[in-house]
Amino acid sequence: MLALGPVRLATNLLLAPIAGYCDLAFRTICREQGGVGLACTDLLSPQGLLRGSATSLDLAKTNDFDKPIGMQLYGADPAIMADGARWARDHGATVVDINMGCPVDKVTKKDGGSKLLCDPDRAVRLAAAVVEALAPSGIPVTTKMRLGWSEGQPVAETLAPRLAEVGVVAVTIHGRTTEQRFSGVVSHEGIRRVVQAVAGRIPVIGNGDIREPDDVPAMLRATGCQGVMIGRGALSAPWLFSRAWSLLTTGVAPPPPGETEQIEIMRRYLRMMVHNQSERYALHQIRSRISWMAKRFPPCKPFKEAVRLAPDVASVESAFDQFLAGGLRGGTEPGVPNAVIAQSLLS
């Protein structure tokens, strides 16, 4: 079974960080469906955490059910990252992850995220400082990165062994370069090369383009990786982990939950967001996500529109009820390609 240093995971399936989306409520929904070995917070600014900024504290919110939990930090300054890691240690982190894959300008302009792939020495120094800060607590450190900054210049396969040397216990590899952002298909070959580079030392978690349960064994087989992390695929199917885990352990993936159950999951998710954050937050999230959440329903444009235009949470719940009673159906909407989903998530 997959172990991150001393932390043994119940499954080898992990929920990815997706900034603005994988909050406590969403992680809880995925965990309740089953099959999640580890979930991760979205990327957190150590400065924000240390200053006590309300946004950072909201993003870092966790609870006893939300375990084991990785807290992901981004930045480029070893001392600040070490302080951030100690904060995470004191606020419930099971694992601390260092972001080495974010392509967003706001992060890379300050040398953090995937910009670290352009300066591997700095990346190693940073990881060593975080490992040292957490060593007395026994909390393991992982990193999540892309294959490299540009095509034809792989970095992960040489950086990962160096990170293992300074005490990083696992690496997650999103099989794309920074320049690719979310275009094209994930490179299993690129991930496989990292697996070979650290073979027998630390596990590799493969990431990218997992949409269906079958994609999980395909990733494991093609790359030799020990774990699989799922991001966007979970946004429209929080039960993907449980179905994929059944497939891995029994050879059969059960069908996804029926329509009624899916609506009840949405309702629970909505209520949890109101409870954890606020009605305003819950409304914003559900409006922007209803298209993906109802992606696999039969045509139901009026339902999606009712949710998108709902003035308050009660109206969203009423749309749920009407849908369950057989209303708000029909109409067609064009399919949305995955690259477009990534772009809309990023905007």
Ligand SMILES: Cc1cc2nc3c(=O)[nH]c(=O)nc-3n(C[C@H](O)[C@H](O)[C@H](O)COP(=O)(O)O)c2cc1C
């Ligand atoms: C809108 C958006 C936000 C993301 N935020 C983060 C983040 O905070 N930290 C991180 O390591 N990766 C982040 N990612 C990358 C995902 O974790 C994942 O590596 C990527 O989406 C590929 O996996 P998938 O095809 O399963 O989604 C983000 C991706 C998207 C689309």
